[in-house]
Amino acid sequence: MEIIILLIVLLVIVLAVAEIRRSLITKPVFALFKRILPPLSDTEREAMEAGDVWWDGELFSGRPDWQKLLDMPEPKLTEDEQAFVDNQLATLLAMLDDFKIVQQDRDLPKQVWDYLRKERFFAMIIGKEFGGLDFSPAANSYIVSRIATRSISAAVTVMVPNSLGPGELLTHYGTKQQQDYWLPRLADGTDIPCFALTGPEAGSDAGAIPDEGVICKGTLDGEEVVGIRLNWSKRYITLAPAATVLGLAFKLYDPEGLLGDKKEIGITCALIPTDHDGVEIGDRHFPLNQSFLNGTTYGNDVFIPLDWIIGGTDYAGKGWRMLVECLSAGRGISLPALAAASGHVTQRMTGAYAYVRQQFGLPIGVFEGVQEAMGKIGGTNYTLESMRRLTINALCQGKSPSVVTAMTKYHMTEMGREVMEHAMDIHAGKGIQLGPHNYLGHSYMATPVSITVEGANILTRNLMIFGQGATRCHPYVLEEMKAAANPDEEQGMRDFDRLLVKHIKFAVSNVFGSLWMGLSGSRFNETPVSGETARYYQHLTRMSRGLAMASDISMLMLGGDLKRKEMISARLGDVLSHLYMASAVLKRFEEEGRQAADLPYVHYAVQHHLHKIGQAFDGFFRNFPNRPVAWAMRVLVFPLGNHFSQPADELLQDISSDMMKPGVTRDRHTFLCYWKEEESDPTGHMEMAFLSMLKLKDVYKTLRKAQKRGELSANLNGQELADAALEKGLVDKDTAEELARTERLRLTAIGVDSFAPGIIEHNQFYTTKGELRKAAVRD
Numbered sequence: 001m002e003i004i005i006l007l008i009v010l011l012v013i014v015l016a017v018a019e020i021r022r023s024l025i026t027k028p029v030f031a032l033f034k035r036i037l038p039p040l041s042d043t044e045r046e047a048m049e050a051g052d053v054w055w056d057g058e059l060f061s062g063r064p065d066w067q068k069l070l071d072m073p074e075p076k077l078t079e080d081e082q083a084f085v086d087n088q089l090a091t092l093l094a095m096l097d098d099f100k101i102v103q104q105d106r107d108l109p110k111q112v113w114d115y116l117r118k119e120r121f122f123a124m125i126i127g128k129e130f131g132g133l134d135f136s137p138a139a140n141s142y143i144v145s146r147i148a149t150r151s152i153s154a155a156v157t158v159m160v161p162n163s164l165g166p167g168e169l170l171t172h173y174g175t176k177q178q179q180d181y182w183l184p185r186l187a188d189g190t191d192i193p194c195f196a197l198t199g200p201e202a203g204s205d206a207g208a209i210p211d212e213g214v215i216c217k218g219t220l221d222g223e224e225v226v227g228i229r230l231n232w233s234k235r236y237i238t239l240a241p242a243a244t245v246l247g248l249a250f251k252l253y254d255p256e257g258l259l260g261d262k263k264e265i266g267i268t269c270a271l272i273p274t275d276h277d278g279v280e281i282g283d284r285h286f287p288l289n290q291s292f293l294n295g296t297t298y299g300n301d302v303f304i305p306l307d308w309i310i311g312g313t314d315y316a317g318k319g320w321r322m323l324v325e326c327l328s329a330g331r332g333i334s335l336p337a338l339a340a341a342s343g344h345v346t347q348r349m350t351g352a353y354a355y356v357r358q359q360f361g362l363p364i365g366v367f368e369g370v371q372e373a374m375g376k377i378g379g380t381n382y383t384l385e386s387m388r389r390l391t392i393n394a395l396c397q398g399k400s401p402s403v404v405t406a407m408t409k410y411h412m413t414e415m416g417r418e419v420m421e422h423a424m425d426i427h428a429g430k431g432i433q434l435g436p437h438n439y440l441g442h443s444y445m446a447t448p449v450s451i452t453v454e455g456a457n458i459l460t461r462n463l464m465i466f467g468q469g470a471t472r473c474h475p476y477v478l479e480e481m482k483a484a485a486n487p488d489e490e491q492g493m494r495d496f497d498r499l500l501v502k503h504i505k506f507a508v509s510n511v512f513g514s515l516w517m518g519l520s521g522s523r524f525n526e527t528p529v530s531g532e533t534a535r536y537y538q539h540l541t542r543m544s545r546g547l548a549m550a551s552d553i554s555m556l557m558l559g560g561d562l563k564r565k566e567m568i569s570a571r572l573g574d575v576l577s578h579l580y581m582a583s584a585v586l587k588r589f590e591e592e593g594r595q596a597a598d599l600p601y602v603h604y605a606v607q608h609h610l611h612k613i614g615q616a617f618d619g620f621f622r623n624f625p626n627r628p629v630a631w632a633m634r635v636l637v638f639p640l641g642n643h644f645s646q647p648a649d650e651l652l653q654d655i656s657s658d659m660m661k662p663g664v665t666r667d668r669h670t671f672l673c674y675w676k677e678e679e680s681d682p683t684g685h686m687e688m689a690f691l692s693m694l695k696l697k698d699v700y701k702t703l704r705k706a707q708k709r710g711e712l713s714a715n716l717n718g719q720e721l722a723d724a725a726l727e728k729g730l731v732d733k734d735t736a737e738e739l740a741r742t743e744r745l746r747l748t749a750i751g752v753d754s755f756a757p758g759i760i761e762h763n764q765f766y767t768t769k770g771e772l773r774k775a776a777v778r779d
Contacts, residue, residue, distance in 0.1 A: 051325060051402030053472055054394045059579045060473035062510050062548030066528045066537050069583060074389070074591050075138035075396040084133070088119045089143055093674050098151035098682070099436040102291045104766045108154060117189025122161040125168055130183035132167075137395035141333045141340075141388060145672045148341035149683075152446040155341070156292035159334040160238045161186065164454075165195035166247040166271055166310075168326050173311040182245070182271065195247035196234035196297050197323070209267065211250040215258050218303040226258050228270070228309075230302040236453075241284045241293040246272045247310070248299075249319055259313060266317035269310045278302035288445045325400060327454065332391045332405035335450045339416030340388045341672055342443055343381035346423035348670035349439055349683060350377055351659030352690035353427060356749045361704050364426070365660050368653070373422040375652025378659050379604035380415050381669060382588075383581050386605070387412055389591075390584035403469045407577045410460040413450040420444050435753020435775055439682040462566040466573030470551055473576075475506060477555065503552075510549035511636060517542040518639040532599060533586060536606045539644075540582055543613050546637040547575045550620065553633060557626055568623060574616035582609040597665040600654035607647040614644035662691060679748060689749035692742040699731060699739060706730055718743045 058064040077085065095112055108116075116122060124140050126132025135143075140162055148155035161167055167186050170179055185191040199211060211232035218227050232250055240246075252268040254260070274281055274297075282296035306313050315322065354365030354374055364370050391408040394401050424431040424444055431440040451457045455464065471477050517525065525538035551572055558565060585605045589598060617637055624630035658665060675683035693700070703725055706712045716724055722740035725731045731739060753775045759765060766772055 051405075051472075052394075052399045054399050054401040054404055055390070055583065056401060056403045056407070056469060056576065056580065057473045057475075059544050059576060059583065060469060060548060060551070061475055062506075062513065062545040064541060064544050064579075064583075066526075066541075066586075069587055070528055070590050072393055072397075072587070075136065075392055077139055077142065078136070080133075081135055081139040084135075084139070085142065085146075088121075089146060091115070092119075092121070092154075093146065093150050094676065096147075096151045096154050097436075098153065098442055099434075099438075100766055100770070100772070101151055101153050102289060102442055103434070104763065106286075106291045107293065108157060108291070109770075112154070116158065120187055120189070121158050122189055122192070123167070123187035124162045126171065126183050126187045130179065131187035132183065137333055138392050141337045141392050142672070144334055144337035145341045145344070145388070146674055148338045148443075149345050149672055149674045152338065152443055152449075153291040155338060156238065156290070156449075159337065160292075161193055163334045164323065164326050166193040166245060169195075169247065169269060169310050169322060170271070172326060173315055173322055175307070175312045177307070178271065178310065178312075186245075191244045192239060192242050193245050193247060194237050194239040194243035194297075195249075196232070196237045196240070197249045198236045199232070199234050209249060209251055211248075213250045213252045213268065213270075215252065215254040215265075215306075216256065217258075220303065220305055225305055227303055227305045228252065230270075230299050230304060232297070232299045232302075234298070235296045236285065236294060237297055238292060238294045240281055240295040240297050243281065244274055246274050246279065246297060248272055249323065252316055259316065262317075267319040267323075268316050269319040269322060270304060270308045271310055272299075272302070272304055272308060276302065276304070287449055289442070290446050290449065324402065327402070327405065331409035331454050332395055332401075335454055336388050336391065336408050336412040338446075338450050339412040340384050342416040342447070343377075343384035343419050344670045344672040345439065345443065345683070346377050346419045347381045347659060348666065348673045349686055350374060350423045350426055351656075351666065352686045353430065353749070354656070355660040356686065356689050356693055356746055357430075361707075363660065365656055368649075370426055371653050371656040372649070373425055374656035374659055375604065375654075377419045377422050378655040378669070379601055379608065379647070379651070380419050382598070382601035383585055383605045383609075384412055384415050384419070385669070386584040386588040387581055390580075390587055403465060403472055403576075404580065406455070406460050406464045406468065407573075407580055409454060410457050410465065411577055411581060413447075413457060417447045417451065420447050430750065430752055433752035433754075435755075436680075436772055437682055437685060437748070437751070437753055439686070461573060462570045465577060466551075466569040469573065469576055470555060470569070474551065475502075507549070507552045510545055510552065513545045514542070514549045514636045515639060517545060518637060521640075529590065531594070533589060533602060533606070536582065536586060536610075539610055540579055543575065543610070544579055546617065547572065547579070549636060550575075550617070550633055553629065554624075557629060565625075568620060568625075571616045571620040571623075575613050575620075578609040578612045578616070582606050585609070592668070595665070595668075597658070600651050600658065601669075604647045604651040604655060607644075607651075610644040611646050614638075614642045618642060662694060679745065685745065686749045689742070689745035692738075692745050696735075696739060696742050699725075699735060702730055718747055 055064075055069060058068065092112070092115060095109075095115065101108060120131070120133050121143075123132035124135040124143065126134065128134045144155050144159045144162075147158055166182065170182055170186075174182070182191070186193055197209075199209060201208065201210060211230075211234070213228040213230040215226065216229050217224055218229060219225075220227060230248070230250060232248060234240075234248075248270050249267060250270070252265040254263055254265055257263070259265070272279060278299055279302060280298040280300075282298055284293065284295040287294050306316075309316055310322070311318070351365070351374065354370060355363045357364050359367075365374060387408055391404055394404055420440070420443060423440055427440060431438065431444065434441045522535075522538035522542040525541045527534040527537040529537065554568070554572065558568075582605070585602055589595075589602045592598065617634075621630045621634040624633070673683065675681055675687050677688060678684045679688065703712060703721070706725075706728065707714045711728055712721075712724055712730075719740050721743055722731075722736045725739060726733065726736040755765070755773075755775050759773055764773065765775075
């Protein structure tokens with residue numbers, strides 16, 4: 001006992017006395033830290049330092065302040081934004097015929113292009129002083145999501161000018177002269193922008209851009225000036241075929257020292273009119289049968305003046321930092337908006353279809369196999385919408401959280417793919433046969449587009465989320481890295497010593513905290529609420545503590561190798577991501593007034609995310625290279641075993657049943673989904689059939705009983721069924737008329753489009769007047 005006390009006293013002295021601590025602990029640890037510090041390229045360092053730390057920092061800390069999350073105000077649309085939604089957006093949605101856009105014209109109609117320009121749909125992020133709408137991220141997200149429920153091609157066309165590109169870059173970095181000239185032209189649609197970053201051999205690795213510009217003297221408008229001679233080859237550039245102004249990213253060099261001593265200046269962004277000499281807008285791509293304009297652009301020996309650099313010469317070489325700081329729009333708004341649209345459409349339309357489509361005299365939604373897929377659609381959509389809102393909350397606060405938007409982009413696009421696959425499984429042939437009544441086919445085909453752009457999802461998960469999160473969100477690591485990189489080694493070691501003491505306390509508390517929470521089942525953790533969701537906050541705090549502990553040990557044991565152990569680090573990134581998604585679900589539940597009807601969705605979502613956290617930890621422990629350390633970490637996080645199981649079947653059944661009930665809950669969960677109350681409308685016909693059948697559900701029960709008694713033929717449908725029911729006295733005349741109408745709607749809803757010979761072969765779906773040639777809708 002005396003020896004233990006003596007050791008504790010010695011340890012306290014070593015840690016408390018600065019000179020002793022620096023000599024015995026800090027100096028060797030400092031040397032070790034510098035040795036194992038992962039090497040960072042310039043682009044990685046700029047990406048690491050860009051953006052803000054937000055709620056992700058709380059989750060990474062092991063001590064999330066849940067009240068802080070719940071106190072964040074919910075973003076609301078302004079009066080101007082709501083008026084735009086009620087008027088201009090509603091008008092646009094009614095104009096869109098996605099089947100014609102994709103299958104016939106391969107482009108938006110001229111009247112739609114003109115309307116988008118006139119009503120400034122391309123200027124949502126441009127300030128009012130330049131003629132733009134100056135809408136919030138909340139309005140931007142809502143508008144793009146709503147359009148996407150009608151037409152992915154139209155949504156992408158709108159979202160690109162309002163995402164990463166000339167408008168945003170000019171707003172944040174442009175010179176006054178550039179802003180005064182270009183922003184009004186972009187706002188009123190005089191100019192259509194595109195931004196060219198990706199090339200044949202430089203996609204996610206922007207540092208490998210082969211496109212280059214050389215500062216030199218040249219002739220412009222008959223005068224010799226200092227400018228840039230450019231060569232580039234870009235592909236996958238959305239809106240390039242229609243663009244009048246090209247944003248271009250390239251590597252800039254100054255071999256003659258015309259700007260200064262630096263020869264390799266770095267990635268730079270410039271703005272170039274597409275009618276400038278040497279600029280070539282090349283061929284058009286055809287991205288998975290979608291009709292948004294996408295193509296190539298080339299430039300060979302193109303000379304431009306220096307003042308075409310976005311931000312002027314002061315921003316030469318700062319292009320990558322500019323791009324990374326502005327990626328939040330694409331990763332946090334635009335692509336998640338498309339995924340949210342998938343969730344809203346699939347929940348509303350699949351719930352309706354599962355009731356309208358009947359087998360063995362029952363809606364297919366009552367069969368457990370279908371209920372499982374339906375429940376996953378509804379539960380996943382609850383997370384999709386929750387995550388969309390929480391990330392928009394950060395952006396509306398003026399934050400640019402790079403890790404949060406990376407998580408949002410990756411997981412929402414993956415969840416969007418999942419709900420589309422479940423919906424297609426349930427719709428079967430209804431979803432496969434393309435035609436004017438198919439509301440799933442084009443969105444299903446477009447799903448991989450979101451997954452591959454703004455950083456392919458494999459890269460986002462394996463390199464970005466934890467790769468950035470481990471350093472950006474950790475309370476001390478980034479500052480320690482800066483201290484280790486300080487050229488003044490003495491000052492660096494003093495800064496490192498100050499941080500190391502705090503880091504040691506942080507790590508020790510996480511080790512013991514993880515073990516205590518595991519042994520106590522999280523029951524002593526604080527929770528900001530009571531009721532059925534209280535335990536979830538306690539469990540999530542425990543998982544946050546486990547993440548902080550595992551991250552510290554991983555960085556200590558693996559050092560720079562952790563960067564290359566992508567499968568290991570990605571699992572810790574999964575833990576962080578599912579903590580964020582569960583947070584979003586709980587915040588939404590509170591924001592909407594703790595609706596009892598939402599509890600099945602909340603339980604499913606949070607239990608699913610806790611299960612995924614458990615799976616991620618399990619994979620991390622099983623594959624961690626140092627086996628004794630892996631065993632110790634598993635004991636600390638799950639001393640009594642991992643008991644986070646998948647949600648129960650009962651929750652899936654509750655959700656699926658709720659999806660087949662009209663009312664406030666269904667409307668709240670699918671408010672982004674657009675339909676017109678017309679039988680010819682692709683979503684409207686399903687909605688009308690669903691509501692009409694529900695209204696006559698007692699009549700259908702009466703008819704089924706009559707069929708079982710042999711009073712009615714089981715093969716009757718449509719007008720024949722209504723006539724026979726009236727003749728047998730099973731319904732009165734008014735009900736028979738309503739039944740006939742309902743049967744017409746039902747048969748249309750479960751039917752699929754078919755075309756006469758020659759129409760598909762010759763792409764003659766529409767007449768010269770733009771009217772759809774007759775397409776039969778048959779069961």
